[in-house]
Amino acid sequence: MSAPRVVAVVPGSPAARAGIEVGDEVVTMNGQVPRDVIQYQLLADDDELDLELTRGGLPVAVEIDKRPGELLGIEVHSALFDQVRTCDNHCEFCFIYQLPPGLRESLYLKDDDYRLSFLYGNFTTLTRFTEADLERVVTERLSPLHVSIHATDPSVRTELLRNRRGATSLRWLRALLDHDITVHGQIVVCPGLNDGAVLDDTLAGILDRYPELASVCVVPLGVSRYNGEARMRSHTTAEAAAVVDAVHDWQDVFRAVLGRRVVFAADEYYLLADRSFPEADAYEGFPMHEDGVGMARTFEREFRGEVDEATGAASGFFAWVDGAPAEGYRAPRTDPTTLAPTGLRPTTFAPATPAPAAGQVVLRPRRQAPVAILTGAYGARVLGPLVAELGRDDVRVVEVGNEFFGGNTGVAGLMVGSDLTRVLRDEPEGHRYLLPDVCLSQGRFLDGTSPADLPRPVEVVATDGLALRAALLGRTATPNDEREVVHG
Ligand code: SF4
DSSP states (O other): OOOOBEEEEOTTSHHHHTTOOTTOEEEEETTBOOOBHHHHHHHHTSSEEEEEEEETTEEEEEEEEOOTTOOOOEEESOSBSSOOOBOOOOOTTOSGGGSOTTSOGGGGOOBOOHHHHHHHOOOBOOTTOOHHHHHHHHHTTOOOEEEEOSOSSHHHHHHHHTOGGGGTTHHHHHHHHHTTOOEEEEEEEOTTTSSHHHHHHHHHHHHHHOTTOSEEEEEEOOOOTTOOOTTOOOOOHHHHHHHHHHHHHHHHHHHHHHSSOOEEEOHHHHHHTTOOOOOGGGGTTOTTGGGTSSHHHHHHHHHTTOOSSOOSOOOGGGGGSTTOOHHHHHSOSSOTTTSOOOSSSOEEEOOOOOOOOTTOEEOOOOTTSOEEEEEOHHHHHHHHHHHHHHTOTTEEEEEOOOTTTOTTOOOGGGOOHHHHHHHHHTSOTTSEEEEEGGGOBTTBOTTSOOGGGSSSOEEEEOSSHHHHHHHHHTTTOOGGGOOOOEEO
């Protein structure tokens, strides 16, 4: 158990007025020790708050009176103050087992904690869920939750999770639905294991036993070059097409019985199967957009200017990495302390090169310079046709092959600095290089490097069609964007 440590205080907030400082540790709130940020928020909601803090190891008592509903104005260091509940499964397809060595420690954490499911949209298998957890979820209305299903047949689920509790833990899913908790499900499909007849059986099982599920995404497994599981492999085109067909067939069944599609195939499947994406209305409001379902369609609508707002926080195709750490999903993509906010305004990074000597000519991209959009293999296939619609010969898509993770890794969210460096070294100077922010977490790539380490200046753009369109059309020019040839 570690007390929540204050990392930021909002100026003018009740916390600031009460003299709370960055570095203070919150020991109790109205006499209770908060164990996670959910409980912290409930306690902080009180109008009258007695806080016991420690500051530099010394106790400090603070009384706060605030208006009903007024936010306390503190940001704390972590979502969980007690131990994160780790996963006791050993899935063959787990991407965490397939990570290269030497990454930051938090990336290797296998969490299976319903609280992170509620807070960040992480998927939980419920194999460690308890009666007390159910009581808390129901009492505090921790909804929606995200549950990894993979298969409804007990023996198949046990085999997939390599955990005997996999056979029984979906009873908790039934209990959650019985208590009107909204749940989104996920099926990671491994060819030869839970596709074909098993997938049909799983979708029939969902219709039969869990029809209240809000939505279910069907996503292909990721296979990196570090995969050590002999049975894990990429889908063939035919296998991917069979999954897409199965999902469409079952959508018809779900619609006939429940009046809604419920199950959706991830965008990756349409790319793998070489099929066109469903029309936007077939996604029924994009309930699993963050999980890579319908992102290509929303991007297209945004890029063409058919909508005014981006669809949700686009965490990219990255979210199919089942059980990846929360920080990889929804952490701020750029470091808020040093960088401009993302959104329509691109953030410009220059390589960390020494300052030019007097008289040295330094080429900086101009707004009119040719533009290269950096993206992964899948992104290139989505963006290529859209960019072609512009009819501009000064805009191109540059595909960044993923050698860092290797295997079938093609999502933009897993682009890293080493691959970008390899590609950018061969690219001309003086062009604008646009980088989607989905590959950054707090300003860093997964390999620990940052955009400033790249051999060409890049502009980080929010990962949605509106932001890319604005970056290409230059509608949101800022002083930073207006760059010319500079004589140092
Ligand atoms: S895929 Fe998820 S549930 Fe399976 S071992 Fe990895 S973290 Fe655990």
